[in-house]
Amino acid sequence: MSSKKTVAQIIVDILGEAGVKHCYGIVGDTLNQITSAIKKSDIEWVHVRHEEVGAFAAGAEAYLTDQITACAGSCGPGSLHFINGIYEAQRNRVPVILLASQLITSQQGNDFPQEVDFESVYKNCSVFCREISDATQVREITTAAIQAAINQRGVAVLVIPYNISLEKVEDNCGHKIYHPKPIIRPSDKELAEIADIINKNQKVTIFAGQGVYDAHSELIAFAEKIKSPIVHTSRGKDFVEYDNPYNVGMTGMFGVKSGTMAIKECEVLILLGTDFAWSQFYPNNATIIQIDIDATHLGRRHPVNIGVVGSSKPTLAALLPLVNEKHDTKFLETCRTLYSSAMSKLNKKALPSKSTIHPQYLTELIDKYATDDAVLCADVGSAMVWACRHFNTNGKRRTVISLKHGTMANAMPQALGVQKAFPNRQVITLSGDGGISMLLGDLLTTIQEKLPIKIIVLNNSSLNFVELEQKVEGLVNHYTDLQNPNFAKVAESMGLFSIRVDDSDLLEAAMQSFLTHSGPALLDVKTSTDELVMPPEIKASQVIGMALYSMKASLSGKIGDVMNLLVDNFIKK
Numbered sequence: 001m002s003s004k005k006t007v008a009q010i011i012v013d014i015l016g017e018a019g020v021k022h023c024y025g026i027v028g029d030t031l032n033q034i035t036s037a038i039k040k041s042d043i044e045w046v047h048v049r050h051e052e053v054g055a056f057a058a059g060a061e062a063y064l065t066d067q068i069t070a071c072a073g074s075c076g077p078g079s080l081h082f083i084n085g086i087y088e089a090q091r092n093r094v095p096v097i098l099l100a101s102q103l104i105t106s107q108q109g110n111d112f113p114q115e116v117d118f119e120s121v122y123k124n125c126s127v128f129c130r131e132i133s134d135a136t137q138v139r140e141i142t143t144a145a146i147q148a149a150i151n152q153r154g155v156a157v158l159v160i161p162y163n164i165s166l167e168k169v170e171d172n173c174g175h176k177i178y179h180p181k182p183i184i185r186p187s188d189k190e191l192a193e194i195a196d197i198i199n200k201n202q203k204v205t206i207f208a209g210q211g212v213y214d215a216h217s218e219l220i221a222f223a224e225k226i227k228s229p230i231v232h233t234s235r236g237k238d239f240v241e242y243d244n245p246y247n248v249g250m251t252g253m254f255g256v257k258s259g260t261m262a263i264k265e266c267e268v269l270i271l272l273g274t275d276f277a278w279s280q281f282y283p284n285n286a287t288i289i290q291i292d293i294d295a296t297h298l299g300r301r302h303p304v305n306i307g308v309v310g311s312s313k314p315t316l317a318a319l320l321p322l323v324n325e326k327h328d329t330k331f332l333e334t335c336r337t338l339y340s341s342a343m344s345k346l347n348k349k350a351l352p353s354k355s356t357i358h359p360q361y362l363t364e365l366i367d368k369y370a371t372d373d374a375v376l377c378a379d380v381g382s383a384m385v386w387a388c389r390h391f392n393t394n395g396k397r398r399t400v401i402s403l404k405h406g407t408m409a410n411a412m413p414q415a416l417g418v419q420k421a422f423p424n425r426q427v428i429t430l431s432g433d434g435g436i437s438m439l440l441g442d443l444l445t446t447i448q449e450k451l452p453i454k455i456i457v458l459n460n461s462s463l464n465f466v467e468l469e470q471k472v473e474g475l476v477n478h479y480t481d482l483q484n485p486n487f488a489k490v491a492e493s494m495g496l497f498s499i500r501v502d503d504s505d506l507l508e509a510a511m512q513s514f515l516t517h518s519g520p521a522l523l524d525v526k527t528s529t530d531e532l533v534m535p536p537e538i539k540a541s542q543v544i545g546m547a548l549y550s551m552k553a554s555l556s557g558k559i560g561d562v563m564n565l566l567v568d569n570f571i572k573k
Contacts, residue, residue: 007138008033008165011099011158012041014142018150018177020070020097022046022061022420024054028074030101030162035072043070046420046449048413049441051078055085055098056410057417060400062094064375065421068149072099075162076114083121084407086155090125091404093153097145098122102131104163118159127154135167143175150179184293185315186308194289194306195322197268201287203331204228205266207251210235211273211293211312216395218316219272220244227326229262229335231255233274234388235403242395246332248339251281254388256346258339266331273312277301291315346389356528357504359383359458363390365511366428366456372396374426375418377411379435383458387430409438415453416445426515428454433461433484440490446520447495454515455496455522457487460529491522502526 005013012034015023024046027035038045048054051073058071073079079100089096100118102108108115123129128148132141145156186194198204206228212219216239223230223246230247232240234254241247251259263269264283271290275297282288288304290297291312298307308315350360363386366376373396378387384401391399400418402410411429419427436457446453461482488500497517501510507525514523 003171004168005171006033006037006165007132007135007160007167007169008037009040010138010169010171011142011160011165012037012043013171014139014146014177015070015097016041016043018146019067021067022058022417023070023072023099024048024058024417025072026051026054026074026078028078028101030075030103030165031072031078031099033162033165034099034101034160038072044420046416046445048416048445050439051081052083052085052409053413053416053439053442053445055082055096056088056413057085057420058096059085059089059092059094060377060414060417061421062089062096063092063400064398064418066095068095068097068146069417070097070099072101074101075103076116079118080116080121083125085413086122086157087125088402088405088407088410090127090155095149095153095156097149097156097158098126100157100159101165102159102161105133105161106163108161118157122155122157125155126157127152128156129159130157131159131161132164133161135164135169138164138169139171139173139175143177146177150177183311183314185310185318186291190306190308191315191319191322194308195319197287197289197306198226198270199324201267202326202328203265203267204270204326205262205268205286205335206230206246206270206272207232207263207274207276208236208240208272208312209233209274209276210239212236213239213273213312215273215311215313215316216240216243218313218320220246222316222320222323225320225325226323227329227332228270229258229332231259231262233276234384234401236274237388238393238398242393246336248335249342250388252276252278254385255281256339256342258335258342261338262335271304272316275301350390352504352507354504357501357507357525359386359460359527360390361504362456362458362507362525362527363387363430365508366430367391369511369515370397370428371426374428375400375415375422376428376430377401377415377418378430379411379432379458380406380408381432381435383411383430383432383435386458408432409435412436412453412455413439413442415455416442416449416451419451419453420449426454427452428515429456431455431457433457433459433482433487436487437482437484443491443494443496443520443522450519452517452519452521454517455491455520456514457522457524458527459484459487459524460527487524488522491524495520497521498524500524500526 022044054071058069062069128145149156248262249256249259266286269286269288279302282302289306290304295309350364375398376391377400378384380402400414411431415427415429488498492498499510501507
């Protein structure tokens with residue numbers, strides 16, 4: 001049976017049928033029909049203060065729930081503001097739909113005030129982007145958009161002119177949404193080839209990424225049979241490191257020496273559910289096998305010897321009976337011993353200090369007092385390093401970090417979406433002072449939406465990670481200093497429970513009080529301004545760069561300017 005409804009009503013009905021629970025955004029004129037329809041539906045509107053925050057929040061909700069989530073904005077600047085958070089969601093391959101309302105069709109194409117060509121803006125950061133120009137196609141196009149977001153793993157953008165959203169059309173409900181769950185693994189021939197290589201070599205390392213999200217038991221069983229150390233990416237941390245006697249840590253800039261060695265010195269490297277980008281951390285002489293659900297990722301970052309398509313869980317299950325059990329554990333034990341030593345060195349700074357508050361110690365306290373199923377969202381910069389290194393997962397905890405898009409200011413907005421999706425879980429942010437101040441206004445969203453997120457500010461009065469990058473290049477750091485307010489007082493004025501700590505002796509008690517507060521809260525912590533993020537391998541160029549920085553930084557005035565010029569010219573020669 002069909003009935004006439006407005007295009008806006010039909011779109012919202014389809015979102016509900018697809019399982020959308022929340023829509024994040026800011027209301028506005030061309031969006032009014034959509035928000036009116038949402039008000040009459042079971043979908044909850046989440047009123048943020050900046051649209052970028054709405055996109056971050058929607059993406060984080062979709063990331064942890066694996067369910068499609070929505071955001072919506074008004075014409076022109078309204079829907080344009082979503083762009084950075086939409087890029088984040090697309091790079092995380094999570095299902096988000098953006099409803100970008102548009103000027104009426106007769107006003108388009110003439111540089112009318114607030115006109116933005118959303119299809120051109122969003123086509124490079126979405127799996128589907130289309131304007132509804134014919135009201136009779138609303139169900140067909142909206143269903144196709146949701147199908148693309150769910151099954152192509154990304155963002156769908158619907159551009160909706162205001163006059164189209166008003167039109168009433170028949171809704172025959174013929175187009176449905178499907179959520180297929182195929183089992184995908186390599187062919188028997190490919191599996192036999194992989195098994196043959198593993199059986200002929202002794203030193204085999206597994207490098208696991210986010211693609212092992214549902215394959216923990218299969219991963220451990222496989223590593224046990226072939227006596228393989230397991231290295232994981234930062235995105236794979238939540239699914240690999242817990243209850244894992246074969247874990248030897250991460251590689252890459254966030255990693256430790258054991259993870260780097262396990263990859264560099266293996267005979268066979270199995271890339272499992274990872275598209276690790278940094279080619280300098282791949283081995284030079286090993287046979288590389290890549291198993292990935294996306295065929296376009298095979299050999300994309302580094303040449304591989306065998307590339308096959310498959311999900312981690314069924315692929316490991318099919319491969320396990322084909323490999324011979326290994327008994328020589330020398331390589332594995334060497335990696336594990338090195339891992340223990342590397343983590344011991346990292347944890348030295350995680351002890352309390354009388355003179356300063358080390359961010360490692362702060363993060364260890366988060367780890368100690370957070371609940372067993374807490375979610376930690378960390379800002380890009382040094383905060384993400386401390387989270388990856390010092391916050392332990394246990395199979396229940398999760399981390400949310402902008403590891404592929406690498407944007408500032410992600411943590412607090414993402415925490416809003418996580419808390420909305422999981423109202424009974426503890427949600428914590430480790431926010432940089434640069435990140436929190438960039439989207440500070442949405443602290444008000446914690447009050448308006450009654451979201452009890454716990455915001456910790458690493459207050460070192462600098463863009464710390466950028467400062468470190470400049471120093472490693474032999475530059476005196478410029479433009480990285482931040483003149484910060486008392487963030488605790490700012491947050492308190494907005495209605496949050498707030499504490500400021502600059503004494504290491506007071507931090508542990510403050511952390512406990514802060515985390516057990518029932519509502520939204522902010523902990524402003526004055527941390528060390530000279531903390532170094534040490535990579536697993538220190539290159540000569542980095543040592544030279546830091547030495548040059550030290551030399552240049554000690555010089556001042558006109559003599560210093562001349563000496564800096566001489567040093568730069570010497571290096572060029």
